[in-house]
Each structure stands twice: as structure tokens, then as C-alpha cells.
Amino acid sequence: MNSSLLDKIGIDPAIILIILLVLVIVLFGLVFYLMANIKKRNKDIKRLLSGKTAGDMEEIILDRFAEMDAVKNNSKRLTKEHKEIQETLAACISKIGLVKYDAFEGMGGSLSFAVAFLDSRNNGVVLNCMHSREGCFAYAKELIKGESYVALSDEEKEAIERAKTLDEEIADIMEEE
Incomplete structure (x- = not known):
């Protein structure tokens, strides 16, 4: 098999035949891969659509949109x-500070106490119960933003501070664990 064109280029026809083969x-391999x-x-697709018509598929899709x-x-x-629960919780008592x-003088056992009950905004009440030989006297003072419009005793102030710092103490304990 002689070709004047191949002779001019200088390529052996057997090489072209091998390249084409x-x-x-390679093309047959690609065809088999694509067929598989x-x-x-x-x-x-058959497994997905088995027993389902186009109407069934539409119904399934519409059901999913409804869901x-x-x-x-x-x-x-x-x-x-x-949001409503958080607003409610903000107004609930969440901080307590106690000082005994x-x-x-002459009364032992730290029977008197001041206790502060505060919400997350530091609103609440401080109770001071003073125990004496004659009885127990309780005083309640309203707190707004951690402050009272009535003079506070040192114990009441300490109870309020303990209540205010309770969140910080709990956070510190949680970090340690």
C-alpha cells in the first residue's frame, strides 16, 4: 500500500493504523463505561419512580412543600x-444573696439575716430579719435596678451585692468544670 501523500510526509501507514486501532x-471502552x-x-430512576405516576410524584412534592x-x-x-418566655424569665427572681x-450583742448563732431577691434587671426586694430576745422583726425594702429609696444597713447592702455577683460566681464555677 503506497500512497504518494504518506510518502511525502514520511509516515509509515502501519503507524497510522496502530494509532487508529x-x-x-479507547472509544469502545468509553462507550461501555457510559452504557454501564x-x-x-x-x-x-426506576426504583425512585416504581409504582408512582407523575400525579403521585406531584402529590409527594406538594406534600413536602406543605410540610x-x-x-x-x-x-x-x-x-x-x-421571646415571651425570656421576657417572663427576666422578671422572675433569679439571684439571691444571703448574709447571716x-x-x-450577746446574741450568738447568727440568727439574724438579710436576704436579697433580684430578677435579671436587679429589681426585687431585700428582707432583713433581726432576731432578739423579745422576738423577730422583719423589714422589707423594695429594690429598683439594685438600689433602694430607703436607707440600707451594711448587711442588706452586702446581701444585694452577693445577689448581683451570683451570676459571675456561677459562670466561674461552670468554667472550672
Whole structure:
């Protein structure tokens, strides 16, 4: 097999034949790979759609959208409830400070005490119970933002400070654990 064109280029026809043969083998391999891939995809699609019509698939998709809407509405409701609960909790007593002391000389056992009850905004009340031989006297003083409009004893001030720093102490304990 002599060709004037191949003779001018200087390429042996056997080399071209071998290159074409290798190319055909590679293309056949690619075709078989693609056929196997398509067969696998068809099997997956058949399994997905088995026993289902287009109407069934549409119904399934619409059901999923309805479920997503329900989840979205539920999330909004829960967010609103969470906010309401946090507002309620902010007004609940969350900090307590206690100081025991002897109100009068000669009275041992630290039977008197001052206790402060505060919410997250430091609003609340401080109770001072003074124990004596004649009885127990209790005084309550309102606190707004941790301050009282009535004069406070040293024990009451200490109880308020203990209540205010309770959050910090708990945070420190949690960090240690």
C-alpha cells in the first residue's frame, strides 16, 4: 500500500493504523463505561419512580412543600414563644444573696439575716430579719435596678451585692468544670 501523500510526509501507514486501532479501543471502552453508567442511572430512576405516576410524584412534592410551610410556621411560633418566655424569665427572681449576722450583742448563732431577691434587671426586694430576745422583726425594702429609696444597713447592702455577683460566681464555677 503506497500512497504518494504518506510518502511525502514520511509516515509509515502501519503507524497510522496502530494509532487508529488504539483510538478505537479507547472509544469502545468509553462507550461501555457510559452504557454501564446509564444503566445504573436508569435503575435508580426506576426504583425512585416504581409504582408512582407523575400525579403521585406531584402529590409527594406538594406534600413536602406543605410540610416545609408547616415547619416554617412552627418555627415562627416557637421563636415568638421563646421571646415571651425570656421576657417572663427576666422578671422572675433569679439571684439571691444571703448574709447571716448577729443583730445585737450577746446574741450568738447568727440568727439574724438579710436576704436579697433580684430578677435579671436587679429589681426585687431585700428582707432583713433581726432576731432578739423579745422576738423577730422583719423589714422589707423594695429594690429598683439594685438600689433602694430607703436607707440600707451594711448587711442588706452586702446581701444585694452577693445577689448581683451570683451570676459571675456561677459562670466561674461552670468554667472550672
